[in-house]
Amino acid sequence: MATLVLTSLGAVLGPVGAAIGATLGQLVDRRIFGPRGASGPRLQDLRIQTSSYGAPIPQLFGTVRVAGTLIWSTDLIETRNRQGGGKGRPSTTSYSYSASFAVLLSGRRVGAVRRIWADGNLLRGAGGDWKGEIGGFRLHDGRADQPPDPLIAALEPAAPAYRGRAYAVFEQLQLAPFGNRIPALTFEVEADPGPVMLDDVLAELGGGAVVGQGGDAVSGLVVAADTLGQAVETFADLLPAMPVPAGRGLRIGAAGPPVTLGPDEIGIEDRQTRSSAAGPTALSLGYFDPARDYQAGVQRARRPGAGESQARIDLPVTLDAGAARQLAERAIDRRRTGMRQRTLRCGWRRLTLAPGDLVQTPDEARIWRVTERRIGRDGVMLSLVAIAHGLTADLPAAPGRPALPPDAVHGPTRVHLLDLPPLDDAPVARPRLLVAAAGAMPGWRRAALLIGRAATAELQPIGDTVAPALIGTALAALPPADPGLFDLRHSVDVAMAHAGMMLADADDGRLIAGANLALIGDELVQYGMARPLGEGRWRLSRLVRGRRGTGAAVAGHRAGERFLLIEPDALRVHEPPVDAIGADMVVLASGIGDPQPVESVARGIGAAVRPLPPVHLAARRRADGGFDLSWIRQSREGGRWIDGTDAPLGEEREAYRLEIVTESGPARSWLSDRAFHVYGPDDVARDRLAGVSVTMRVVQLGSFAASQPAQLRIALGA
Numbered sequence: 001m002a003t004l005v006l007t008s009l010g011a012v013l014g015p016v017g018a019a020i021g022a023t024l025g026q027l028v029d030r031r032i033f034g035p036r037g038a039s040g041p042r043l044q045d046l047r048i049q050t051s052s053y054g055a056p057i058p059q060l061f062g063t064v065r066v067a068g069t070l071i072w073s074t075d076l077i078e079t080r081n082r083q084g085g086g087k088g089r090p091s092t093t094s095y096s097y098s099a100s101f102a103v104l105l106s107g108r109r110v111g112a113v114r115r116i117w118a119d120g121n122l123l124r125g126a127g128g129d130w131k132g133e134i135g136g137f138r139l140h141d142g143r144a145d146q147p148p149d150p151l152i153a154a155l156e157p158a159a160p161a162y163r164g165r166a167y168a169v170f171e172q173l174q175l176a177p178f179g180n181r182i183p184a185l186t187f188e189v190e191a192d193p194g195p196v197m198l199d200d201v202l203a204e205l206g207g208g209a210v211v212g213q214g215g216d217a218v219s220g221l222v223v224a225a226d227t228l229g230q231a232v233e234t235f236a237d238l239l240p241a242m243p244v245p246a247g248r249g250l251r252i253g254a255a256g257p258p259v260t261l262g263p264d265e266i267g268i269e270d271r272q273t274r275s276s277a278a279g280p281t282a283l284s285l286g287y288f289d290p291a292r293d294y295q296a297g298v299q300r301a302r303r304p305g306a307g308e309s310q311a312r313i314d315l316p317v318t319l320d321a322g323a324a325r326q327l328a329e330r331a332i333d334r335r336r337t338g339m340r341q342r343t344l345r346c347g348w349r350r351l352t353l354a355p356g357d358l359v360q361t362p363d364e365a366r367i368w369r370v371t372e373r374r375i376g377r378d379g380v381m382l383s384l385v386a387i388a389h390g391l392t393a394d395l396p397a398a399p400g401r402p403a404l405p406p407d408a409v410h411g412p413t414r415v416h417l418l419d420l421p422p423l424d425d426a427p428v429a430r431p432r433l434l435v436a437a438a439g440a441m442p443g444w445r446r447a448a449l450l451i452g453r454a455a456t457a458e459l460q461p462i463g464d465t466v467a468p469a470l471i472g473t474a475l476a477a478l479p480p481a482d483p484g485l486f487d488l489r490h491s492v493d494v495a496m497a498h499a500g501m502m503l504a505d506a507d508d509g510r511l512i513a514g515a516n517l518a519l520i521g522d523e524l525v526q527y528g529m530a531r532p533l534g535e536g537r538w539r540l541s542r543l544v545r546g547r548r549g550t551g552a553a554v555a556g557h558r559a560g561e562r563f564l565l566i567e568p569d570a571l572r573v574h575e576p577p578v579d580a581i582g583a584d585m586v587v588l589a590s591g592i593g594d595p596q597p598v599e600s601v602a603r604g605i606g607a608a609v610r611p612l613p614p615v616h617l618a619a620r621r622r623a624d625g626g627f628d629l630s631w632i633r634q635s636r637e638g639g640r641w642i643d644g645t646d647a648p649l650g651e652e653r654e655a656y657r658l659e660i661v662t663e664s665g666p667a668r669s670w671l672s673d674r675a676f677h678v679y680g681p682d683d684v685a686r687d688r689l690a691g692v693s694v695t696m697r698v699v700q701l702g703s704f705a706a707s708q709p710a711q712l713r714i715a716l717g718a
Helices: 002-011 015-032 043-047 150-155 198-206 228-234 321-337 348-352 508-512 681-688
Strands: 059-066 069-073 077-086 089-106 112-118 121-124 136-140 166-174 185-190 210-212 220-223 244-246 249-252 270-274 282-289 295-302 310-318 340-346 358-360 367-376 379-386 413-418 433-439 447-453 460-464 471-474 492-496 517-520 523-534 537-544 562-565 572-574 585-591 598-602 615-621 627-632 656-662 665-672 676-679 693-700 710-715
Touching: 059 089, 059 310, 089 185, 150 166, 198 220, 198 228, 198 249, 282 321, 295 321, 310 321, 348 379, 413 447, 413 562, 413 585, 413 598, 433 447, 433 471, 433 585, 460 572, 508 523, 615 693, 615 710, 656 681, 665 676, 665 681
Parallel strands: 210 249, 282 310
Antiparallel strands: 059 185, 059 220, 069 089, 077 089, 089 166, 112 121, 112 185, 136 166, 220 310, 244 249, 270 340, 282 295, 340 379, 358 367, 367 379, 413 433, 433 572, 447 460, 447 585, 471 492, 471 562, 492 537, 517 523, 517 562, 523 537, 585 598, 615 627, 627 676, 656 665, 656 693, 693 710
8 A cells, every 4th residue: 555655665765765655654554544454344233233332333325224322211111001990890000111212323414214123123114104102203313513302401411412423312112012121223224315436435434535436336335434444444345446545535446548568668577476276266245135124135156167265245335136246246256357466577667657557568468457566776566466357247136035024004093982782692791892993004003092981081091902903984875674684685885994904705604603794884784795896995795784683773874984894803892880871982092193092982882781672563453442562572692592482581680661652742651571562442542632643662671771762653543
């Protein structure tokens, strides 16, 4: 390097001049290249988050993925969540932990942070959406006048501003998914827009211009070197030649075209040598591949030759597979060609030749690069190395098949609070609410839930939602049909929350077993056929209507009402106290993609503990002018015909309230312990004075509440 150049020049002046030249050369070397023996970052260094004192601060160029250094953190922040309790039931207390911390990213200014990985999984996606719960995130880009971070300044009496250093601050990152510890974080950092040239990087590091052939362009590059010399050593395989001092900067490669030496210029000291080894027959180049989320990739180049000689290059650079393959091909050619060396002595006229210049001799077409120049009393002695020439042909290269974490956007939450009749045969002694939730986008996973009475502001946490439900909306109103029977005339089109939600058919046997039970509006429906219409829309047909006692809801459907497939794994169960029967309940869901909690209300709850409304109401005229009124009860325990005689009662006792409503309003009511009553001729005669018809209304009285009314219109006649 410079030492060799200046020592040789000093030799012209004798021993004293040689000593002066060597000293000056060492000063130049130290100023530009620094102490020798240090190495740059290895591939694995950029994947491990550190927090050690004295670690070098990397400088980032282009777009790269780095781990960074933890530079500040709070203690773990503990939060207690109490659930349950009251009415003789024990309460449970759960604890969650979060932390606030800062991670140093770069020793130079950066443009943006894109994706963030935590323990190898995406914490923040390419769209800027978060996959985990976090209170806040700030990037300080490293400008020279940046102020201290407000959180650090609030907690530290003398908070540093880290001016000229880019760092990220996390506020209250929830640590439960990471074993209640700060996870290993890596960041996709865009330091510069577009690719970077290595000569520009070296010029910035050395504080001067770089001239000549500056090497390859790369997508991103990490420099973790204390001196320019260490950086040059790290990236030597990206350079066509070793840099040499040139004024206040560096020169890479030749200053001009090759200098052709005449036959009369070459002295008798001309010897050409070749190393006993022909160079590597195979070379592997390690790099970071953007197509693999910046995971380490390897491209290989091979050349024919005797024996097997392997070489390995690891570079902290970001390249696509094709560029890495080209670089590997050029590197193996340079190493094999560089095994041929030559030493020759020229006349004084070649005193201007310097290390890095190209020369050519008349006896061959090969081009040589000057690596050393010694000036003596007999002329100029040049040490040469052969250089590879020509361009490497484009060769196919593939990054391989990476197993990458999905980057699906979480999106906003859609939630429904359901107050449904029992969905199985298990006896229920408390109100039961079901929470179904999903997202408007495929990346949705869960939301935190708060529930309570709508009339008060007291809401209690009940944990998170369970598996995403299949949720959508009806595109048109479903016409009415007879409950409990196959409806083969009608169909309904539904639009799912996103196109990734899939529905399926079910044969009659599976329908009888309870498959494909869905809620449309307030009616529970089963469907046997689901035909995809594209773009997340489905046409449902072969319907069974009014399931589980929801026959009263077969009429009154409208376009835009809710659709929900009933799947136990997708329903969060909550049991309010008994005194909540009849109250309006509200649930608030807060997911990662929700700027405000999403609300759903269930009014007059208690369907799980109410008897189902009676069915098959009948009024048969008696000979005396009265009517025999009858009905058939339903069972909220599923109505299975266990004893072959009657469905189980499911209540403490059998009781009904029967009302006769005239056109002027309620006229009379009775209590009965059987599903039959005589509407006598005297009552009929009095009620006929108010109109020609009355309405018979029946409710079953259950252990906890009364059923919804069932009603029948009766024509009284003349």
